[in-house]
Amino acid sequence: xxxxxxxxxxxxxxxxxxxxxxxxxxxxxxxxxxxxxxxxxxxxxxxxxxxxxxxxxxxxxxxxxxxxxxxxxxxxxxxxxxxxxxxxxxxxxxxxxxxxxxxxxxxxxxxxxxxxxxxxxxxxxxxxxxxxxxxxxxxxxxxxxxxxxxxxxxxxxxxxxxxxxxxxxxxxxxxxxxxxxxxxxxxxxxxxxxxxxxxxxxxxxxxxxxxxxxxxxxxxxxxxxxxxxxxxxxxxxxxxxxxxxxxxxxxxxxxxxxxxxxxxxxxxxxxxxxxxxxxxxxxxxxxxxxxxxxxxxxxxxxxxxxxxxxxxxxxxxxxxxx
Amino acid sequence: xxxxxxxxxxxxxxxxxxxxxxxxxxxxxxxxxxxxxxxxxxxxxxxxxxxxxxxxxxxxxxxxxxxxxxxxxxxxxxxxxxxxxxxxxxxxxxxxxxxxxxxxxxxxxxxxxxxxxxxxxxxxxxxxxxxxxxxxxxxxxxxxxxxxxxxxxxxxxxxxxxxxxxxxxxxxxxxxxxxxxxxxxxxxxxxxxxxxxxxxxxxxxxxxxxxxxxxxxxxxxxxxxxxxxxxxxxxxxxxxxxxxxxxxxx
Numbered sequence: 001x002x003x004x005x006x007x008x009x010x011x012x013x014x015x016x017x018x019x020x021x022x023x024x025x026x027x028x029x030x031x032x033x034x035x036x037x038x039x040x041x042x043x044x045x046x047x048x049x050x051x052x053x054x055x056x057x058x059x060x061x062x063x064x065x066x067x068x069x070x071x072x073x074x075x076x077x078x079x080x081x082x083x084x085x086x087x088x089x090x091x092x093x094x095x096x097x098x099x100x101x102x103x104x105x106x107x108x109x110x111x112x113x114x115x116x117x118x119x120x121x122x123x124x125x126x127x128x129x130x131x132x133x134x135x136x137x138x139x140x141x142x143x144x145x146x147x148x149x150x151x152x153x154x155x156x157x158x159x160x161x162x163x164x165x166x167x168x169x170x171x172x173x174x175x176x177x178x179x180x181x182x183x184x185x186x187x188x189x190x191x192x193x194x195x196x197x198x199x200x201x202x203x204x205x206x207x208x209x210x211x212x213x214x215x216x217x218x219x220x221x222x223x224x225x226x227x228x229x230x231x232x233x234x235x236x237x238x239x240x241x242x243x244x245x246x247x248x249x250x251x252x253x254x255x256x257x258x259x260x261x262x263x264x265x266x267x268x269x270x271x272x273x274x275x276x277x278x279x280x281x282x283x284x285x286x287x288x289x290x291x292x293x294x295x296x297x298x299x300x301x302x303x304x305x306x307x308x309x310x311x312x313x314x315x316x317x318x319x320x321x322x
Numbered sequence: 323x324x325x326x327x328x329x330x331x332x333x334x335x336x337x338x339x340x341x342x343x344x345x346x347x348x349x350x351x352x353x354x355x356x357x358x359x360x361x362x363x364x365x366x367x368x369x370x371x372x373x374x375x376x377x378x379x380x381x382x383x384x385x386x387x388x389x390x391x392x393x394x395x396x397x398x399x400x401x402x403x404x405x406x407x408x409x410x411x412x413x414x415x416x417x418x419x420x421x422x423x424x425x426x427x428x429x430x431x432x433x434x435x436x437x438x439x440x441x442x443x444x445x446x447x448x449x450x451x452x453x454x455x456x457x458x459x460x461x462x463x464x465x466x467x468x469x470x471x472x473x474x475x476x477x478x479x480x481x482x483x484x485x486x487x488x489x490x491x492x493x494x495x496x497x498x499x500x501x502x503x504x505x506x507x508x509x510x511x512x513x514x515x516x517x518x519x520x521x522x523x524x525x526x527x528x529x530x531x532x533x534x535x536x537x538x539x540x541x542x543x544x545x546x547x548x549x550x551x552x553x554x555x556x557x558x559x560x561x562x563x564x565x566x567x568x569x570x571x572x
Contacts, residue, residue, distance in 0.1 A: 178437075178438075184440045185438055185439060185441055186439075187434055187435055187436055188437075188441075189425055189434075190425070190428070197412060199376070201425075202376075202396050203397075204397075204486075205429035205487065207395075211434065214435065
């Protein structure tokens with residue numbers, strides 16, 4: 001641990017995590033509540049990005065439908081809440097299970113394809129979920145639905161912004177821990193080996209499909225967790241949370257941060273949100289509504305990353321070992 | 323007589339109008355090296371791919387280790403003890419040599435649905451992997467990335483991976499491809515060392531190596547096995563000389 005702190009990567013990562021850990025104290029001291037809400041979204045999106053990285057980064061499977069899991073998590077919580085089941089003890093496991101089940105269905109079908117077909121099928125499934133969400137008139141249809149936040153019988157009040165933030169942060173740490181262990185486990189090595197050369201792995205005797213499906217299901221479960229948190233953050237669900245644009249944003253975040261690295265998705269999420277929040281007001285200085293087009297500046301930055309920093313932001317922190 | 327370790331019965335594989343494997347019946351007995359030779363495009367790799375399960379034959383059957391495996395999937399055949407090396411070097415480039423072999427060992431040591439413990443610290447995977455690296459002469463390169471190994475070393479690594487799990491039969495697709503004379507010579511030595519313990523089906527263009535190693539040779543031309551027999555018989559066979567060996571064997 002102390003050894004890791006001596007590298008620039010270790011030091012920067014430690015500082016970032018420390019800042020995230022004490023963010024509610026900072027924003028309170030600075031009286032900047034809005035910052036805490038951005039921070040909360042960064043933490044939640046980091047969980048989603050890490051879960052996508054499990055299949056995209058470690059598995060080499062470009063899933064273009066990961067926002068669907070925002071939907072499975074969010075809508076499971078929202079639909080249960082709308083029907084009077086507000087206990088998080090019930091909602092959250094159901095929502096995670098829903099994500100895992102949906103991932104099993106998508107994975108079982110899409111993992112039989114490769115390359116562009118895989119991208120298209122995962123996108124198609126996510127669009128399917130999107131339109132199902134938009135068609136649920138009883139739950140707000142296109143407009144979405146205001147929900148009551150999950151209740152944990154007095155243990156924690158999710159309406160308390162700081163408490164909710166810390167809950168998200170703890171779940172982010174748990175997700176990181178799991179992903180870090182998984183990456184170097186037997187399972188992780190099979191997944192990474194199959195990314196490098198799936199024919200070789202099959203010839204060695206690995207039923208690659210099963211391992212990939214398992215990875216997909218795990219990623220779906222963690223993705224759903226981020227959806228649960230997203231729904232509770234705004235006390236609101238809508239089909240927009242699972243639009244294909246969000247799936248694209250998640251891919252951008254993972255690529256930007258560094259595919260197949262443990263902390264890359266967090267760097268990517270922070271960069272994405274910080275750039276959005278700074279470029280928008282900057283471009284709006286002339287009051288001409290240019291802020292909406294912040295991605296015009298963000299796009300070329302991505303191109304530069306793609307051209308000159310193949311490993312994403314993570315690679316800018318120096319070489320990795322192991 | 324005991325059943326051969328591997329046998330095919332009138333195997334046929336067509337690609338459109340082309341018959342790539344034309345009613346081929348061959349076998350490999352325990353403990354022997356059977357070499358498969360033939361000009362480019364004769365269908366050697368296609369035949370090998372059907373044996374491993376990467377390609378499905380259109381007709382005919384494959385038996386291995388006493389059971390029919392014609393429809394057994396590739397990964398399951400590997401577990402039955404059928405290992406292959408690839409014509410085009412097919413190691414995991416971004417892993418170290420030791421990681422490559424440890425993964426091969428892992429494939430034969432239970433399932434890999436283990437998510438939390440560090441596989442690189444499992445002595446049950448690392449130690450056999452180190453022994454296999456030593457067996458092919460790569461013990462000094464354990465921690466080198468596979469992509470940084472020389473071509474010959476990658477071929478050796480490929481072999482070490484195929485040896486994991488103690489396969490009954492090794493299918494070697496041009497193990498000497500792209501090697502210089504010295505590397506080839508070393509590889510022949512390594513393969514000779516295994517000969518007593520493992521049966522091999524060997525595809526190779528290096529005729530010196532083939533005649534040094536093989537107990538039996540089958541000649542494939544346009545998907546058909548035109549001759550099969552001891553090296554001396556093959557060398558003397560006029561059809562083979564005309565179809566394949568040409569002046570080389572004269």
